[in-house]
Amino acid sequence: MREPCRSSVQRAKTCTQGRTGPGAVLDRSISLSLRPRRAARIHERLPWQRRPRANELLAALRNPDRGFDAVVIGEPQRTFYGNQFGNTFPVFVHFRIPLWVPEVGGPIDPDNEAHDLVMSVFGGMSKGERNRIKIRVRTAMSSQAKLQGRNLGGRPPYGYRIADAGPHPNPSKAAAGRHNHKLEPDPAAAPIVQRIFHQYVDGMSDTAIAARLTQEGIPRPSAHNAARNPHRKRTAWQAGAVRAILINPRYTGYEVWNKQRKEEHLYDVDDVTLGHRTRMTHNPTDQWVRSNEPAHDAIITTELFEAVQTTRRQRARAHQRQERPGRERGRRVYALRGRVRCALCGRKMQPTTIRDRVYYRCEFKEQEAALHPGLEHPRTVNLREDVVCRALDAWIARAFAPERLAATITALDHARIAASTAEMQSPEQTHARQAIKECERRLARYQAALEAGADPTVVTQWINEAQKDKEAAQRKLETLPAVTRETQQPLTADQIRAMTEKLGDIAQHIHAADAYTKGPLYEALGITITYENATRAATLRSRPSHPYRYSECPRGDLNPHAR
Numbered sequence: 001m002r003e004p005c006r007s008s009v010q011r012a013k014t015c016t017q018g019r020t021g022p023g024a025v026l027d028r029s030i031s032l033s034l035r036p037r038r039a040a041r042i043h044e045r046l047p048w049q050r051r052p053r054a055n056e057l058l059a060a061l062r063n064p065d066r067g068f069d070a071v072v073i074g075e076p077q078r079t080f081y082g083n084q085f086g087n088t089f090p091v092f093v094h095f096r097i098p099l100w101v102p103e104v105g106g107p108i109d110p111d112n113e114a115h116d117l118v119m120s121v122f123g124g125m126s127k128g129e130r131n132r133i134k135i136r137v138r139t140a141m142s143s144q145a146k147l148q149g150r151n152l153g154g155r156p157p158y159g160y161r162i163a164d165a166g167p168h169p170n171p172s173k174a175a176a177g178r179h180n181h182k183l184e185p186d187p188a189a190a191p192i193v194q195r196i197f198h199q200y201v202d203g204m205s206d207t208a209i210a211a212r213l214t215q216e217g218i219p220r221p222s223a224h225n226a227a228r229n230p231h232r233k234r235t236a237w238q239a240g241a242v243r244a245i246l247i248n249p250r251y252t253g254y255e256v257w258n259k260q261r262k263e264e265h266l267y268d269v270d271d272v273t274l275g276h277r278t279r280m281t282h283n284p285t286d287q288w289v290r291s292n293e294p295a296h297d298a299i300i301t302t303e304l305f306e307a308v309q310t311t312r313r314q315r316a317r318a319h320q321r322q323e324r325p326g327r328e329r330g331r332r333v334y335a336l337r338g339r340v341r342c343a344l345c346g347r348k349m350q351p352t353t354i355r356d357r358v359y360y361r362c363e364f365k366e367q368e369a370a371l372h373p374g375l376e377h378p379r380t381v382n383l384r385e386d387v388v389c390r391a392l393d394a395w396i397a398r399a400f401a402p403e404r405l406a407a408t409i410t411a412l413d414h415a416r417i418a419a420s421t422a423e424m425q426s427p428e429q430t431h432a433r434q435a436i437k438e439c440e441r442r443l444a445r446y447q448a449a450l451e452a453g454a455d456p457t458v459v460t461q462w463i464n465e466a467q468k469d470k471e472a473a474q475r476k477l478e479t480l481p482a483v484t485r486e487t488q489q490p491l492t493a494d495q496i497r498a499m500t501e502k503l504g505d506i507a508q509h510i511h512a513a514d515a516y517t518k519g520p521l522y523e524a525l526g527i528t529i530t531y532e533n534a535t536r537a538a539t540l541r542s543r544p545s546h547p548y549r550y551s552e553c554p555r556g557d558l559n560p561h562a563r
Contacts, residue, residue, distance in 0.1 A: 045081050045082070045127075045130065045264075045275060045276065046081075046275055047084055047087065047088075047273060047274055047275040048084065048087075048088050049273075049274065050267075050274065050275060057071070058088075058091060061091060061092065061095045061097055062095065068097075069097070069098075070097060070098040070099070070100055070107065071092070071097060071098070071099050071100065072100040072101075073099065073100065073101050074102065076101050076103065076119060076122040077122040077123075077125045077126045077129070078126065080119065080122060080123045080126065081123060081126045081127055081130070082123050082124070082126070082127045083120075083123060084123060085119040085120065085122070085123055086116075086120075087273045089108065089110070089119075090110075093110045101119070103118060103122075104118060141257060142257065142258065142289050145255050145256075145257035145258075145289050145290075145291060146257075146289050146290070146291055146292060147291075147292065148291075149254070149255040149291035149292075149293060149294070149295030149296075150180065150255070150295070151165070151180075151181050151182050151183060151255065151295070151296075152257055155225075155228050155229075156183055157183075157245075157248055157250055157251070158189055158192075158193065158221040158224065158225075158241075158245060159185065159186055159189045159190045159192070159193035159245075159251065159299050160183040160184065160185060160186055160189075160190075160250075160296070160299075161183070161184060161185075161186045162181050162182075162183070162184075163181065163182055163183070163184040164179055164180075164181065164182075165179065165180035165181055165182040166179060166180055167179055167180070168180055182295065182296050183250070183295075183296040183297075184296065184297060185297055185299055188224070189221075189224055190299050192213070192218060193245060193251060193299050193300070194299060194300055196209055196213075196242060196245055196246065197245075197246065197251075197300050197304050197305070197308055198304075199212075200242075200246055200308055200311065201304070201307055201308060201311060205239075206239040206240075206242040206243050206246070207239045207242075209237075209239075209242045210236070210237035210238055210239050210241065210242050211237075213237045213242075214236040214237045218237070220235070220236065220237045220238070220241060221241055246308055246312070247309070247312075249288075249290065249305060251298065251299045251300050251305065252294075252298050252300060252301070252302045252305050253294035253295065253296055253297060253298030253299075254290050254291050254293075254294055254295060255290070255291040255295035255296070256288050256289065256290050256291075257288070257289045258283055258287060258288055258289045259282065259283060259288055260280050260281065260282055260283060261280070261281055261283050262278045262279070262280060262281075263278070263279055263280075263281045264276035264277070264278055264279075265277055265279060332353065332358075333514075333515045333516045333519060334351040334358060334385070334515060334519075335385065335389060335515040335518040335519050335522060336351070336360065336385060336388065336389070336522065336527075336529065337351055337519070339522060339527055339528055339529055340360045340383060340388070340529045340530075340531060341528070341529070341530050341531070342362040342381055342530075342531060342533070343530050343531060343532040343533070343539075344362075344364075344375065344376075344377050344381070344532075344533065345362065345364065345375065345377055346441075347362060349361055349362045349381070349383060349531065350362075350363075351385070357384060357385075357386065358384070358385035358386070358515075359382045359383060359384055359385065360382070360383045360385060360388075360531075361380060361381065361382050361383075362380070362381040363379070363380055364377040364378065364379060364380070364381075365379075374452070378533060381531070381533045383531050383538070388529060388538055389518065391538075391540075392522075392527065392529075392540065393510040393518075395540065396510060396521075396525070397510060428476075428480050429477060429480050432473045432474075432476050432477040432480065433473075433477065435469065435470075435473035436470055436473045436474060436477070439466050439467075439469050439470035439473065440470070442462075442466040443463060443466050443467070443470075446459050446462045446463045446466065447463075450463075525542045526541075526542055526543040527540065527541070527542055528540075528541045528542075528543070529541075
């Protein structure tokens with residue numbers, strides 16, 4: 001849209017008076033004379049609330065001393081885009097400000113369907129014109145990059161700098177003194193690019209190359225050309241910067257365009273009248289436009305670039321073929337699933353995999369803040385599984401070491417006595433009782449949120465759902481049959497000592513075990529972990545929930561050679 005500027009907003013005084021009559025010319029009006037600036041066409045899609053001058057006009061409508069009685073629009077197809085007329089005109093009707101359009105022959109009648117149809121057509125014309133301009137520009141730029149190898153702007157990639165390529169091919173622009181530009185190798189950065197390609201082919205990874213460049217004090221791309229990158233940090237090299245260099249085909253001397261595109265996303269999904277916002281998105285390599293002939297001096301050969309791409313694909317396939325530990329039948333097994341809690345909110349931290357590493361994560365979203373009023377909780381709390389398991393396995397190995405075996409056996413014997421005297425419960429009964437306790441905690445949090453000023457309607461719905469879940473768990477618990485005690489004898493201290501000595505080096509066995517094997521061990525020991533994010537400390541507790549028992553196969557050892 002052509003944004004009305006100060007020079008285009010003019011007050012028009014006429015000799016007529018009064019506001020009566022649909023064809024009367026008002027004595028005080030604002031004329032929006034929108035100059036046909038081609039560059040402003042790209043801003044037409046912005047709604048009036050997001051245009052500075054148009055938003056000022058909407059604000060002026062609320063002022064009783066606005067100083068005008070009507071608004072005259074000279075070119076409606078340059079003022080309203082798409083359905084903007086239907087979203088804006090009701091504001092004029094509400095404040096009783098007529099909107100004059102020449103094509104209608106006077107003020108727009110809000111009760112006239114023909115007027116609505118005409119303005120809708122103008123909105124469609126504006127949208128169609130913008131789409132046609134976008135297609136023409138993209139087609140022209142694609143042809144210039146592919147056929148002429150022309151540099152279409154943007155900051156040069158690391159290793160190149162902008163150089164003059166002579167007068168502009170357009171005679172009118174050349175007469176105005178404009179010049180074309182091209183890329184030329186940067187004497188200081190081009191050797192670094194060559195070195196990066198050769199080191200990668202020789203076997204170094206992106207991370208290793210970045211670390212080596214940082215150790216040698218070589219400025220990273222943003223620091224090398226700080227004037228063009230004032231918004232970027234000038235610290236160490238990153239693996240992402242090395243990767244961007246390795247996959248950029250412009251270092252072979254060919255011009256490449258359309259590596260990125262603009263995508264429009266809703267500004268607010270709950271209010272579509274606010275329009276869209278534009279974001280840059282990377283295109284797949286098959287959509288890149290490459291020049292037919294070399295357009296600038298090459299830093300590396302095409303053969304070296306293809307060798308690097310082949311090496312990257314081979315490394316990716318080799319990484320995918322590697323056997324990933326902790327999987328069974330295609331499903332990843334998490335050794336500490338359900339055993340790690342966040343110390344801030346008390347919730348269980350959920351396992352997730354990021355780059356083949358297992359993390360336990362506690363996400364605290366905005367809608368959950370009402371459940372914990374006054375709680376200062378980071379947006380995301382992460383805890384690496386391998387770090388915790390390493391310390392946990394070392395603790396278990398120390399507990400069963402010969403010098404501490406007596407104390408461990410005493411603790412296990414106390415756990416056996418406590419578990420044997422406790423009421424036997426089936427897994428279904430345990431799950432039902434846990435569900436009841438969880439519902440009671442939810443009800444307490446919802447009550448606190450209600451007292452803190454949360455929306456009563458929403459909180460009441462939460463309370464009703466928690467109450468229904470609690471009643472369902474209680475009914476399930478009442479219908480479950482009683483569980484009889486097992487007749488199997490629990491382990492004695494001598495049996496635990498004999499089994500421990502039979503295992504040998506416990507630390508080595510635990511360290512070599514995978515997640516599928518460690519999970520039952522942690523469950524038998526009753527391991528629970530509470531993680532404090534502020535101090536980066538994890539508190540470990542071991543509370544065995546059932547007595548340890550010993551059993552042997554009645555047919556004896558069927559595979560004595562497997563030891």
